[in-house]
Amino acid sequence: MRIGELSRRTRIPIRMLRYYEERGLLTPQRTPSGYRLYQESDVGQAALVSSLVRAGLPTRLIMPLLDDLRPKPPAADEPGDRDELIALFAAELARLDRQVACLSLSRDAVRQHLRRLRAAREPGCARSRTGSDSGAGRAVSGPG
Amino acid sequence: MRIGELSRRTRIPIRMLRYYEERGLLTPQRTPSGYRLYQESDVGQAALVSSLVRAGLPTRLIMPLLDDLRPKPPAADEPGDRDELIALFAAELARLDRQVACLSLSRDAVRQHLRRLRAAREPGCARSRTGSDSGAGRAVSGPG
DNA sequence: GTAAAGTCTCACGCCGGTGTGAGAGTCAAG
DNA sequence: CTTGACTCTCACACCGGCGTGAGACTTTAC
Numbered sequence: 001m002r003i004g005e006l007s008r009r010t011r012i013p014i015r016m017l018r019y020y021e022e023r024g025l026l027t028p029q030r031t032p033s034g035y036r037l038y039q040e041s042d043v044g045q046a047a048l049v050s051s052l053v054r055a056g057l058p059t060r061l062i063m064p065l066l067d068d069l070r071p072k073p074p075a076a077d078e079p080g081d082r083d084e085l086i087a088l089f090a091a092e093l094a095r096l097d098r099q100v101a102c103l104s105l106s107r108d109a110v111r112q113h114l115r116r117l118r119a120a121r122e123p124g125c126a127r128s129r130t131g132s133d134s135g136a137g138r139a140v141s142g143p144g
Numbered sequence: 145m146r147i148g149e150l151s152r153r154t155r156i157p158i159r160m161l162r163y164y165e166e167r168g169l170l171t172p173q174r175t176p177s178g179y180r181l182y183q184e185s186d187v188g189q190a191a192l193v194s195s196l197v198r199a200g201l202p203t204r205l206i207m208p209l210l211d212d213l214r215p216k217p218p219a220a221d222e223p224g225d226r227d228e229l230i231a232l233f234a235a236e237l238a239r240l241d242r243q244v245a246c247l248s249l250s251r252d253a254v255r256q257h258l259r260r261l262r263a264a265r266e267p268g269c270a271r272s273r274t275g276s277d278s279g280a281g282r283a284v285s286g287p288g
Numbered sequence: 289g290t291a292a293a294g295t296c297t298c299a300c301g302c303c304g305g306t307g308t309g310a311g312a313g314t315c316a317a318g
Numbered sequence: 319c320t321t322g323a324c325t326c327t328c329a330c331a332c333c334g335g336c337g338t339g340a341g342a343c344t345t346t347a348c
Contacts, residue, residue: 002294002295003294003295003296004293004294004295013336013337014295015336015337015338016335016336018296018297019335019336031344033295033296033343033344033345034295034296034297034343034344035294035295035296035344035345036295036296051242051246052246052249052250053335054239054242054243054246055242055243055245055246055247055250056200056243056247057246057247057250058334059334059335061250061254062250064257065250065253065254065257086258086261086262089254089257089258089261090258092254093251093254093255093258096247096250096251096254097251098198099198099199099247100244100247100248100251102195102196102198102199103199103200103240103243103244103247104244105195105196105199106195106196106199106201106240107237107240107241107244109196109209110201110205110209110233110236110237110240111237113208113209113233114230114233114234114237117229117230117233118230146324146325147324147325147326148323148324148325157306157307158325159306159307159308160305160306162326162327163305163306175314177313177314177315177325177326178313178314178325178326178327179314179315179324179325179326180325180326197305202304203304203305289348290347290348291346291347291348292345292346292347292348293344293345293346293347294343294344294345294346295342295343295344295345296341296342296343296344297340297341297342297343298339298340298341299338299339299340300337300338300339300340301336301337301338301339302335302336302337302338303334303335303336304333304334304335305332305333305334306331306332306333307330307331307332307333308329308330308331308332309328309329309330309331310327310328310329310330311326311327311328312325312326312327313324313325313326313327314323314324314325314326315322315323315324315325316321316322316323316324317320317321317322317323318319318320318321
């Protein structure tokens with residue numbers, strides 16, 4: 001499929017799909033005329049990438065993550081900077097740990113705040129069903 | 145205390161402390177000569193703010209959060225944009241939930257990746273106790 | 289052939305969070 | 319007084335994620 005269809009199906013702006021490619025997170029083929037050609041599996045991949053990006057992960061980190069999550073043979077990287085890589089990822093892991101902690105804390109705070117906000121709204125005046133949903137979800141969906 | 149001490153104690157760059165003030169997240173008093181004067185309680189506050197920011201919360205949302213967490217009388221905001229605020233925070237909450245999930249996933253993947261990396265390095269050579277720490281934590285600490 | 293929709297690249301710009309430096313004022317210590 | 323550490327404001331700039339527009343080409347539909 002071409003970029004437009006992928007965009008429609010994933011709800012990811014075309015701009016972003018190109019951006020992901022620029023970052024090496026999506027590697028569509030090209031038609032002779034230069035149009036990007038995506039495969040069915042790219043739908044899931046794109047959604048995943050988008051999800052990770054929105055989670056605040058730097059794209060640099062997403063790439064190796066994708067490599068790791070895919071059914072890839074434990075092939076030969078360049079051994080040599082292994083130690084360096086290990087250090088890098090260890091640092092990254094620590095950072096992620098901290099970030100998760102912060103995030104959880106923030107989430108709890110927001111939750112708390114929301115609760116109060118909602119409680120404070122209807123002290124007595126019954127105001128049946130003020131729409132208070134939160135259209136979340138449906139971002140990462142498998143290609144099926 | 146002045147900004148330098150606060151910076152040392154919170155490990156937050158001075159620049160950022162000023163930035164937080166600019167955003168209304170920290171409101172130090174001033175000496176006659178213009179120096180910022182922080183109180184003991186600002187240590188915790190600053191740490192919290194920093195934590196929230198690093199978690200990806202936009203500063204605009206942090207402000208009302210802080211208001212909420214503080215021992216404040218349930219005073220009169222402008223009622224009117226309440227609904228708007230609620231919607232906003234609901235969306236933010238959803239975002240955070242997703243973010244936490246994604247982040248955890250990523251963290252696990254990184255962990256996994258690290259494990260493989262490390263395993264691949266020492267196929268046979270016993271090398272007792274390869275240091276594998278990750279100095280996380282100790283970001284948000286209460287003032288006392 | 290022509291029009292319309294889709295795509296390409298390139299490039300500018302915004303925003304939020306940060307780093308950094310310049311130039312001036314403040315304060316404590318000698 | 320001078321000196322050095324600290325602080326002030328202002329301002330430029332970077333980076334990452336994103337929007338948007340220009341100008342050219344491709345594909346599709348009539």
